[in-house]
Amino acid sequence: MAFEVRIFPNSKGKSLYATSHIPMGTLILEEDPIVYCQFSWNALCKxxxxxxxxxxxxxxxENVRRLMGNPLFELPYPDCCQTDKNNSTSCDLxxxxxxxxxxKISAxxxxxxxxxxxxxxxxxxxPIELLEEAWKNMHYPPETSSIFLIVRLLANIVQASNTDEAIQKVLSFCHKSVNEEAQLAHKFLGDKFIHQISLLREMVANILPNPQISQFLTPEGFQSLLALIGTNAQGVGSSPxxxxxxxxxxxxxxxxDREKINNIVDTIYDDMYAHTGDFLNSEGVALYLKQSCINHSCDPNAEIKFLHNNSRLFLVALKDIQPDEEILISYLGECEINRSRHSRRKLLMENYIFACECSKCLEEIDQLDVTSEEDMSTEEDN
Known part of the structure; x- marks a missing residue:
């Protein structure tokens, strides 16, 4: 492997470093999540x-017909569809x-x-149905996470052949201080529903009444899990x-023919947006061991991609990375990363509880602490 995980106990926790030269465009790593789940409203909306x-x-x-609301639409070049329904199956129970x-077997x-x-x-x-309904009432679309990631993570421990090893895998994720975890749990649930954290904890415990996971179902343990998901969960999307x-x-x-197909695609998107809105993909959230070790930079040298139209994650080099150089990704979205230094640092502090000191932020340290126009317009809308 062209990378290694290094641990810094008294500073930023775990980091990913190159062990050899990694040329731009190189696939650095790929991994499947230790746990994944689809968003609740996403699944409900078919x-x-x-x-x-x-x-x-x-x-x-089928995807286009549903999103356009047109059951008779015929999509050209059907051989370009990757979906193989011949292999689809379902749980018998x-x-x-x-x-x-x-x-199916893996799940x-x-x-x-x-x-x-x-x-x-x-x-x-x-209990599963009750939690599903409670969570949907707390998180209307667009969803950004799911309480069921915690449920599946705990179920993973219950089913593990080596319980202690499974617990240590969860504990290996970087943790924050108690106060920081409280802030992250608050961010996870929002102002309106933070008072229901005890209810969610009880509902999860009702689904999995197992002494093996009791340490995660105390008030402190559950808050720690919310913080873990809030800082490490990775959004995943797929679209046929x-x-x-x-x-x-x-x-x-x-x-x-190229012009013709481009016009067809443009029309399809227009009709899908008109009928369905912006949420065109199957969306969910996942937790990855190696990806969770990668730190942030506003000038990243790598990016995360999903090349197989599923939850398998790929890390690709955006530029040449030298031996002993830290591998960094952006925790911010494409639009957010182009905002002012002040706005970027504000978002990172709110969502991840750290003050960014990356090379880009240090280069722009003399900038006035001015909020980006995008942030200002968002605040006005609210």
């Missing part, structure tokens, strides 16, 4: 995706859908065995139409 890895379970044409038998062996909600148990009063479009772009088409 965004069909594998319950274990988020791979789409509908064809690009609860009906959860998976993209393959391997994903069952990791967490689904103790979380499987059998059909006969669906009566709107099962987006994958189809990328494959169409690779076709050797004439200029006339």
């Amino acid at each position: 965004y069909k995706a594998c319950d274990n890895c988020l791979r789409p379970l509908e064809t690009a044409e 609860c009906g959860n859908e998976y993209c393959s038998e391997n994903c 069952f062996n990791q967490y689904h065995k103790v979380l499987c909600l059998q059909s006969r148990e669906r009566n709107n009063s099962h 139409f987006s994958a189809w479009r990328q494959n169409v772009e690779k076709l050797n088409l004439s200029s006339k």
Whole structure:
């Protein structure tokens, strides 16, 4: 491997460093999450995706028809669709859908065995159903995280062959001070619902009444899990139409056919936005061991990508990285990273509880502490 994890106990915790020269464009690492789940509202709104890895379970044409509200629309170049429905399967007991038998088995062996909600148990009063409803009422779209990431993480411990090892894996994530964890838990739930943290803890405990995970279901332990998810969870998205479009772009088409397909794609997006809005992808959240070790920079030398249209994460070099140089990504979105130094640092402090001292922030240290126009307009809207 071209990298190693280094631990700094008294400063920034874990970091990822290059052990050899990494040229720009190089795939540095790839990994599957230790736990993943789809957003609750996303699943309710019929965004069909594998319950274990988020791979789409509908064809690009089915996806477009649903998002456009046009059941008769025919998508050209059907061979460019990546969805293979022949391998799709489902849990015999609860009906959860998976993209393959391997994903079904993997889910069952990791967490689904103790979380499987059998059909006969669906009566709107099962602990899983109650938590699902409570969480949806606390987090309307657009969702940014899910309480069920914690549920699956704890179920993973319960089902593990080596409980102590599974617990240590959770504890290996960098933790904040008690006060910082309280701030992150508050951010996770928001002003309106922070008072319901005890209710959520009790509801999770009702789903998994197991002494093996009791340390995580104390008030302090549960707050720590919320903080862990709040700082380390990675958003994941997939789209059969987006994958189809990328494959169409690779076709050797004439200029006339290229223009025609571009017009079709533009029309599709216009119709999807008009019917569905901005939320066109299957979306969820995942927790990764190696990715969680990567620190932030406002001038990153690497970026995270999802190249297989599922939850498998890839880290790619944005520029040449030298031996013994830290590998850094941006925790901010594409628009946020272009804001003023003051605005970037404000966002990072609010969401991750640290004051950014990256090379870009140090270079811009003489800038006036002026809030970006984007932040000002957002504050005015609120």
